[in-house]
Amino acid sequence: MARRDPAEMPSQRVITSGLARFGVWGTTLLASWMLALLVLQVLFGRQLERIQTLQLGRDLALNVRLTELTLERYPPALISELTGLELLVSQQPSRPTKETQGMAQRRQELQQVLCSRLTHCPELRPAPNRSGTPEVWIELFSPLEPVWLRTPLPMARAWPPQPMLLLLALVSAVVITGVLYLLLDVARPLRKLEDAVSRVGEDNDRDPIPEQGAPEVRRISRRFNAMVRRLAEAQRERVTMLAGIAHDLRAPLTRLQFRLSMPELNADERTRCQSDLDALERITGQFLLYAGGGEREEYVVCPLDQWLAETVAGQPSNQLQLQLSSISARIRPIALGRAVSNLVDNAFSYGTTPVVVRLRKTGSEVAIEVWDQGQGIPSSDWERALQPFQRLDSARGRQGHCGLGLAIVNHVVRTHEGKINFRQGNGDPGRFGVIINLPRG
CATH class of the missing domain: 3.30.450.300 (Sensor histidine kinase RisS, periplasmic domain)
Known part of the structure; x- marks a missing residue:
């Protein structure tokens, strides 16, 4: 055969x-x-x-x-x-x-x-x-x-119809069929494609859009599905890479912890080893946070004032001021909590206390603001500060950071369909602030 x-x-x-x-x-x-x-x-x-x-x-x-x-x-x-x-x-x-x-x-x-x-x-x-x-x-x-x-006395013919009626009916049928073709085979698949394009980046593991409609629309849908598959593969490779880096860092961390427990080290060496250990711990935590992203976490509606108070509860209370309005919104609490914690940690690490965390309404949005009393980041570096692996050493160089803190914040805010802004203040409530604007819905 x-x-x-x-x-x-x-x-x-x-x-x-x-x-x-x-x-x-x-x-x-x-x-x-x-x-x-x-x-x-x-x-x-x-x-x-x-x-x-x-x-x-x-x-x-x-x-x-x-x-x-x-x-x-x-x-x-x-x-x-x-x-x-x-x-x-x-x-x-x-x-x-x-x-x-x-x-x-x-x-x-x-x-x-x-x-x-x-x-x-x-x-x-x-x-x-x-x-x-x-x-x-x-x-x-x-x-x-x-x-x-x-x-x-000729009568009007029911069949066959008059030639003029046949021609008019044919023209009408072509128009009707063309409109149906545009609605069913072009417009409807394009609307599905437009909706899928608007959600690119939120979840690349969703099912591919059906390849329906006109041949041109099917080809576009096929290429779009291929693009989404490539993005999903790149996302998985990024997560695997960052998780692998974090995993590889765990081994020297464990060895350092073991050496710190040995009595042969003097106080100075022990202090230096402990500092290196803290730096590695911080780098590993940032890699894991950036690899996680929080895209799979479900949205929940919660009171933001209570959630913020719990998020920053571990910071020194005498150096932290809370100005919280009673607002509820739909958020991913764990992912957004990591982003706010990063901002507060940066304010304590690189700014000058007291640190002010403020929550207020701005029209149809919610603003979460973290202020400190330091010089902050120069306005020329604001856009670069949101990129991953960018360390602004001249302004905020400190050991134990790999340039992912603000990149994590920016990534989480974008998944909430929000935006992040920097602002130079005049001392009320601070001199430098990072503002997260989120839609209330």
């Missing part, structure tokens, strides 16, 4: 999918055409009947007038033989056994047209149906004997 080339299978699926879509939209076009034709028949069928009746009345008025002029000099039989018109000399022409309401109405409308175009108003009577088309007798003005002219 011959094996099928795997490379041919995607192309065959594409062809099959294309044929199926062509069949669906072809059926939609046909159904739209029939629906538009039905609607146009209902809306404009009566108007077309009137137009046909008016045109027929104009032609018949000319024939009636010429025939009446000819009857003044020639007999009806000769006129009928020469012109092909069917003339009948009779007081009472034959009638059909039954006349429908539509035929009667059409006959009356034709009589009104003839009366408006002739000097006299001729009488119209129904004639027996011989060829499937309704016919009428038209009374001619003859000075010698009563003469009737027999003529067909």
Whole structure:
């Protein structure tokens, strides 16, 4: 048994999918055409009947007038033989056994047209149906004997429809199908894609968006899903790398702790080792915080004043001032607590006490502010301070930091759809502040 080339299978699926879509939209076009034709028949069928009746009345008025002029000099039989018109000399022409309401109405409308175009108003009577088309007798003005002219009375056709209606219905069907195509195969998949693009960065492990819609939209969706997969892989590699670095640092930390426990070290060496140990502990903690990120933590609604008081409870109370308003908001408490703790630690480490933590409303946002009385960061370095692994040694250089503190804060604030700002104050409540603005919702 011959094996099928795997490379041919995607192309065959594409062809099959294309044929199926062509069949669906072809059926939609046909159904739209029939629906538009039905609607146009209902809306404009009566108007077309009137137009046909008016045109027929104009032609018949000319024939009636010429025939009446000819009857003044020639007999009806000769006129009928020469012109092909069917003339009948009779007081009472034959009638059909039954006349429908539509035929009667059409006959009356034709009589009104003839009366408006002739000097006299001729009488119209129904004639027996011989060829499937309704016919009428038209009374001619003859000075010698009563003469009737027999003529067909075309009715509006239900099927096949008028060519004009067919063309209008086809144009309407193309427009309707095009609008449906844009709404279902272009606009709706693009809205899903737009929604997915707006959430890029929040959670890269979500399910890929379905590849639906027009071929161009499917290609864009396919490439977007590939991009999200690459971002997720990069995120996992970053977490793995940082976690590995933190894990590798644990081994020398353990050895340092063991050596510090040995009695051979003097006081100076023990102090230096303890300082190195604290620095490594701080670096390891920052790596772990930056690797964690807090994206998987659920949002909860909590009172921010109580949450902030608990978050900074471990700081010296005589060097920390709290100015908290009673506000509730929806946050990730653990991740945001780490960010605020980083800011407070930085204020104590690099600023001048007292440190002020303030919570207040600013319109539709909540502002969490951490102020100290130091010189702070120069405004030219504010943007660089938020980047990872950026140590501003000239302003805040201190051992045991790897430049991730403010990067962690910025990352957590962005996951809360907020923003972080720096501000130079005039001493009330501090000289340098870092402000976190969060939406209350």
